[in-house]
Amino acid sequence: MPIQALICDCDGVLIDSEAVAARVLVRELEARWPGAAVAPVLMPLLGQRIERVLGGASEALGRRLTPEDVDAIRAVAETEAAEAPLFPGVSAALEAVTLTKACASNSYAAVVRRVLERNGLARFFNERIYCADMVARPKPAPDVYLAAAQGLGVAPDGCLVVEDSVAGVSAARAAGMTVLGFVGGAHVGGDAHALELREVGAQEIFDDMRALPALVADWIQKAEARAQ
CATH class of the missing domain: 1.10.150 (DNA polymerase; domain 1)
Structure with a gap:
């Protein structure tokens, strides 16, 4: 799909x-x-x-x-x-991606909404926010990603996910979604983390949010080719 x-x-x-x-x-x-x-x-x-x-x-x-x-x-x-900075280029990257966007977090929904509002990102997600306090089980269970797919009216295999943690990648893969592993955070300690994300199912690894639109475009092209 x-x-x-x-x-x-x-x-x-x-x-x-x-x-x-x-x-x-x-x-x-x-x-x-x-x-x-x-x-x-x-x-x-x-x-x-x-x-x-x-x-x-x-x-x-x-x-x-x-x-x-x-x-x-x-x-x-x-x-x-909640006072941490945005990653460089994230706003422009989200602007450039024309797909419907949602946020799926292990944090509380009220906290995520505050963070997105404070950083000017709420406009990309609106009410499409799905958090661990809205489902039975948090990541690494797939519940929050399955809830997001259901809320969006999209099959799980039609969703592309960006995650930075082993728990998050595991959750998205268990939901049947394709995952891009992001390793640009200050908490990431070298190549070992990238390897861990690949081992649990991340199909591409990147460390600069400015690369996201091209990665999304590449996955769209491949998905459309498989669907033909």
């Missing part, structure tokens, strides 16, 4: 926020768990819901967080990450 929609993750794809969130999470956990080696266990968990990241870090380190700790850390991380 020809590609009919472009679905973008928010954090780490539209705004360079994952490094900010990671910094906050490490800082907050180190303050609560003096002497714990937080960063090595936390960084591979990025891309999942903050609650899951904190739960995974707690389990790996044999530490405990109260529900109040989790709520407080999430609030600080979301506040600081």
Whole structure:
């Protein structure tokens, strides 16, 4: 089926926020768990819901967080990450892509809407925002991407996704979508991350949002050729 929609993750794809969130999470956990080696266990968990990241870090380190700790850390991380800058060229890239666009995020819908409004990106997505608090299971489950396809009235194999995390790529692939892996974020640590995205199903890897229109055009051309 020809590609009919472009679905973008928010954090780490539209705004360079994952490094900010990671910094906050490490800082907050180190303050609560003096002497714990937080960063090595936390960084591979990025891309999942903050609650899951904190739960995974707690389990790996044999530490405990109260529900109040989790709520407080999430609030600080979301506040600081929301102030992160746009990736260079992202507005022009979205303007150049003529496909219907949606945003599918593991964050809360209210947070994503605020971020898109603040950065002038809301006009590209309007109400086509699908978030983890709107579905039963967050990424890496496919629920949010399946909800996006259903909301758009597009078959999953007609959707092209841009993702930056293993959890996100896994979710989109499980939904039956083609994925472009973006590795331009400050949180990405070299070639290993690109390899991880390829291993879970990203078909192309890129690190500059200004390349997105050409990548989309290439996938449209290939999809249309297969459909003939």
